[in-house]
Amino acid sequence: MASSLLLLLDDIATVLDDVSVMTKVAAKKTAGVLGDDLALNAEQVSGVRADRELSVVWAVAKGSVRNKLILVPAALAISAFLPWAVTPLLMAGGLFLCYEGFEKVAHKLLHGNKEDTAHHAAHVAALVRSREELLAVEKDKIRGAIRTDFILSAEIIIIALGTVADRALEVQVGVLAGIAALMTFGVYGLVAGIVKLDDLGLRMSRMADSASATIGRGILRAAPWLMKFLAVAGTAAMFLVGGGILTHGFHAVSEWIRDAAVDAAAIPGIGAVLGALTPMLANAVAGIVAGGLAVLAVKLFQHLRAKPAAPDNDRKPPV
Numbered sequence: 001m002a003s004s005l006l007l008l009l010d011d012i013a014t015v016l017d018d019v020s021v022m023t024k025v026a027a028k029k030t031a032g033v034l035g036d037d038l039a040l041n042a043e044q045v046s047g048v049r050a051d052r053e054l055s056v057v058w059a060v061a062k063g064s065v066r067n068k069l070i071l072v073p074a075a076l077a078i079s080a081f082l083p084w085a086v087t088p089l090l091m092a093g094g095l096f097l098c099y100e101g102f103e104k105v106a107h108k109l110l111h112g113n114k115e116d117t118a119h120h121a122a123h124v125a126a127l128v129r130s131r132e133e134l135l136a137v138e139k140d141k142i143r144g145a146i147r148t149d150f151i152l153s154a155e156i157i158i159i160a161l162g163t164v165a166d167r168a169l170e171v172q173v174g175v176l177a178g179i180a181a182l183m184t185f186g187v188y189g190l191v192a193g194i195v196k197l198d199d200l201g202l203r204m205s206r207m208a209d210s211a212s213a214t215i216g217r218g219i220l221r222a223a224p225w226l227m228k229f230l231a232v233a234g235t236a237a238m239f240l241v242g243g244g245i246l247t248h249g250f251h252a253v254s255e256w257i258r259d260a261a262v263d264a265a266a267i268p269g270i271g272a273v274l275g276a277l278t279p280m281l282a283n284a285v286a287g288i289v290a291g292g293l294a295v296l297a298v299k300l301f302q303h304l305r306a307k308p309a310a311p312d313n314d315r316k317p318p319v
Contacts, residue, residue: 243287
């Protein structure tokens with residue numbers, strides 16, 4: 001009896017160890033989407049009154065939990081009954097990351113600051129609306145944020161599933177549940193902190209203590225830059241992670257990148273740095289190229305769908 005209990009505890013410890021290791025691997029691979037998820041959700045509360053920001057974040061977080069309760073069992077069912085679909089779904093998720101990243105960069109370059117100015121003006125105008133109008137705006141924002149969360153969560157769950165597709169079911173359950181909990185409570189906890197950062201800075205800037213006031217003014221100046229940094233870092237990580245998924249899916253490309261990294265690492269002096277940077281640069285380039293081709297294909301498809309049908313000049317006029 002005692003030996004059976006010890007064996008059971010040993011098996012549990014082994015599973016927990018595997019779950020811990022694979023969760024770290026999955027978290028690393030999903031970092032790009034997590035960064036983008038953080039930036040997007042922090043941006044969702046722009047235009048919301050300060051006293052309602054945390055309520056909106058909490059409502060979106062609850063919607064995110066419901067999304068995970070759908071996505072995690074669905075991912076486990078795919079792994080159990082359609083294991084061949086994991087790799088295609090993983091590749092599709094990587095391509096979507098590259099597409100989304102390239103579209104964001106292209107949109108920023110093509111539209112410049114005009115759209116940002118109009119966006120800010122719309123948010124300022126929203127703050128002087130009636131309470132009923134503000135609540136309606138909040139509901140729309142919450143619904144939109146939950147839809148966005150569902151897409152990003154699906155990407156993260158599929159990427160995490162790809163790291164444990166060949167593991168036992170209990171490891172898959174532990175890793176997916178751990179990633180789901182991390183991305184929900186971690187992301188929305190950080191979002192809540194970020195959206196209230198300016199309030200903290202404003203309160204500290206009004207303190208009588210000069211040191212606290214100086215720190216508060218520094219926080220107020222840093223808050224907008226933090227949001228910009230999160231957006232840029234999230235986009236860059238999307239190219240790195242998405243490109244890495246795509247290159248890993250093609251054995252020949254993956255082998256070439258590995259050989260190039262080994263050759264770069266052999267260079268005297270700076271080999272260690274070049275060896276580490278080469279795979280990252282190769283994955284980033286692959287992600288940018290794949291994203292550009294995906295955006296081009298989507299725009300071409302949209303153009304062909306929107307193109308009006310040519311008039312039929314060969315038809316005879318009615319008698």
